[in-house]
Amino acid sequence: MTDTTEAPELRGGIDLGGTKIEAIVVDTNNKVLGSARHPTPTSGTPADVAASMAQAIAEAAEAAGTTTEKLAGVGIGSPGSINPDAGTVSSARNLPGWEGSYALGPELSKKLGTRVAIGNDVQVATAAELKLGVGKQYSSLLGLFWGTGVGGGLVFDGKPWRGRGGAGEIGHMVIKLGGRRCPCGNEGCVEAYAGRAAMEAHARHEIDHGRKSDLLKIMEHKQRERFTSAVWETAVERGDELAIELIDGAVEALGAGAASAVNLLDVEAVVIGGGLGVRFGDEYVDRIRDAMKKHLFPGHTMPTVQLVGLGDMGGAIGAALLVNGSGA
């Protein structure tokens, strides 16, 4: 639309996660010129979340030597159900007070003085991996994002697959009939075992019922209000039995879910990201691959399984790709 050969434009990207808001400003080569990170508000309303997002992208713009008004636009990767045309987000379960619909796009556009485009958080992160990360070499892939929730992004024939708009809910594939209750309300979903929010709820329940664990102590020491990825990592490193048990269960659940998806779709690659995925890194990618093996259909070839190439910036970079329709 715009002639970038004459005036290279900067774009903003915001990854709205259940735990943190990551905001960046990139140039036409998708190089990150400035970034800022805020914790996602744990209480309040969608308007409070929007205010934190506006502050984060303003800081990222300042770090890049500009202001939000001068950006070609800001892309947002959001959880929940997205209407890209209206710019609304609804049913974002991991965000405070966001059961209904909120006009995030129009509100932020007003605050920032530039255009705002919204896409699904996991779909934009997958698109970023496809365009700029490890996905470049594959024409079909499954992005598996292990964080507050568990999300999936799909690419077939080099193109994102969104179904009727909601495709990718790998976290809500059933892996255990009659199993643990999931934050979504259903039973036995992958996310019930592997989502950070579900694991925290389960751990707190166990601790309340007398189970020994240092998870709370580690959280307080790190001055956090939640069991963040770093809290889980430290607990596991210290040999905390409850943390190890839950992380092991998460690995099994992710392996079963990913293998089920591969049995169905026979994609070339599985790319693992998300807050926990990136934090636990290659060692856990290996463990998830091992967990997949015992569920892979015997006639199938194991796909490549690897860590995202863009680290925890992938979501924000993918969001920035939404501007000018250059991405997801």
Add this chain to the structure above:
Amino acid sequence: MTDTTEAPELRGGIDLGGTKIEAIVVDTNNKVLGSARHPTPTSGTPADVAASMAQAIAEAAEAAGTTTEKLAGVGIGSPGSINPDAGTVSSARNLPGWEGSYALGPELSKKLGTRVAIGNDVQVATAAELKLGVGKQYSSLLGLFWGTGVGGGLVFDGKPWRGRGGAGEIGHMVIKLGGRRCPCGNEGCVEAYAGRAAMEAHARHEIDHGRKSDLLKIMEHKQRERFTSAVWETAVERGDELAIELIDGAVEALGAGAASAVNLLDVEAVVIGGGLGVRFGDEYVDRIRDAMKKHLFPGHTMPTVQLVGLGDMGGAIGAALLVNGSGA
């Protein structure tokens, strides 16, 4: 390739199932002019299966007033791992002595005196539904084939999705970690609960261990060697507790598997076929839809769930579509 306006050509189609071989001859409008059905050999080698197939298609040709040599070609929908170029089928677990690879295409081509094209049984049945059955009105769908095994066919953007060749193994999605052993060797797959072969093995085991059931008596009365779809149907109609328990378990497993696939793919429609699917019909399609509901991701819209439009001829019709590249 051939000018059908001058000389309308007849094509053959063979659906090679775990229980029966269905052979048909169709005209250019895919109208069935002749058909024949043989039981799939339960012992012997792939060559014995090929001989039964040759006999079935010869009978179908005769019923259509022609011979196999005069057919434009014969398409085959086969289980197992297919190499369409070489015409080989390997690892067809539900067929006798078919662990290795067998050159089914070349062998049959010699016997029949015409070209032979081979595709995956479930993929061709899905393509038939897409082109001629209830799938016509959808651009994305999941075909769920409930028979000796449980298979799936995928269509995205109006085109079949085959992955690296093996896509569609919905029967081997994990729905119960630590669950029942599947004929594939893994644990807790959909097929372990819903595949006719797995259900029969489980029922015979229960009966051997003293469980009361009329399944064997019904099978003998029907002069069958296996618990066919008709045997299961009669047992359920007569209130046989073991049969009801296993069929109920199959419905739950199919519902969980289909919902998992829909949560991941968000397709417009689920089309249910296969020997058991067609035999049990609309009432069970309703039951499977109900079983899906409790696993559907709350943010998703329930897809249309309906019975295949081509009945149990869909596989053979889809196979015939392979000739002249007119289908899957």
